[in-house]
Amino acid sequence: LDKMGWRDKVRAIIIGHAHLDHIGGLPYITHRYPNAPIIATPFTMAFFNTLLEDNKMFSKNKQIILKGNSSMKIKGHSEEYTLEFVHVTHSTLQCVLCALHSKEGVFFYALDYKFDNYPVMGERTNYKRLRELGKKGVKVLVTEALYSGTERRTPSERIARNMIEDSFSRIRKTNTAIFVTTFSSHIPRLKSIVEFGKRTNRKIVFLGRSLNKYVNCAIKVGECPFKNEIEMIKYRNQVNSFLKRLEKERGRDLVVCTGHQAEPGSILDRVLNDETPFKFRPDDNVVFSSSVIPVPVNIHARDKMDKKLMQKRVRIQTDVHVSGHAGREDLRDMLEMLKPEHVVPAHGTLQQETPLIELAKEMGYKFGETAHLSSDGKVLKF
8 A cells, every 4th residue: 555655545444354364464554544443343353452462562543343234434535435344154253244335336345254054153144235235236346265166155163063062972081181173263163162072071171372362352242152161271381280280180171272273382282392291192182173274384284293193192083174264156146146347356376266257257257357366466447
């Protein structure tokens, strides 16, 4: 924006959901746009403020809470815009799609989402409003395309819930350790882990700073139904004290921890690198309620972690998970509901975005005219 001389034109900073790849950089740039309010749902705003606090940073920007299926006015230089948040399902709480109403039509920003008709927490996507916007006229749709090449509709989170129940039911030895790791932001997934974890007659203990951050944000906005059923341990010395006890009493607790992508410094990483008092033994259990994010660094790190676990003869269950991103058929549904004049894939590599262009062409769009590939910093004119 600065390179194009647009810094003074920024009228608002709008956040669709609380995942780090969408919000993590925000504390570092808000000072560039001090007059632009930050607009987000309650959970997303709570997490933004947690990021500020965690990094000992401060933002002068006005904060505006806007709930899903609500709208507000934003004053532009030459006209007044209406920002509308449309509730959508994804893999964290209070996610929204952003519709910006202008004289030219509706600009629709759809990152990230899936269409889950049986969500574990919250409501279904507001399909009714999407169809209404399609009838009104959407000028441009910018949509995620991460899995546009997968011939599927992404399964419901209810499927992951069933997988967790099945996974825990297969752990029969009562004197072995159980570690479960998943995305810290996935509060509905954590809800299922806690509910079925209780059936093991173990105390549920959450270890790791990122888990602590997201769960506390959920508590702040009244969206943590399991808050009284867990113990959260955040600081390293407390974590080590707990793991020292777990080393001796392996069947007492079920551990939910960080490390599903083998992140350096995560709980699982530290345990496997002998940086804690706990050591895995044969027949201990590690459940990965996640997929490996398909980038080289994650693939390599998880491969290395899995080999270490197997060398210790730990019983591993991987991919106890369903995605939070739209598949090809979900994207087709989105295009059919919104009927946008122009389609722009986003949130993926060229290889991941190209299949969405092919889908758009199949539905009557023309590449370079109404279906566009873009990149950061590139300006598209319609």
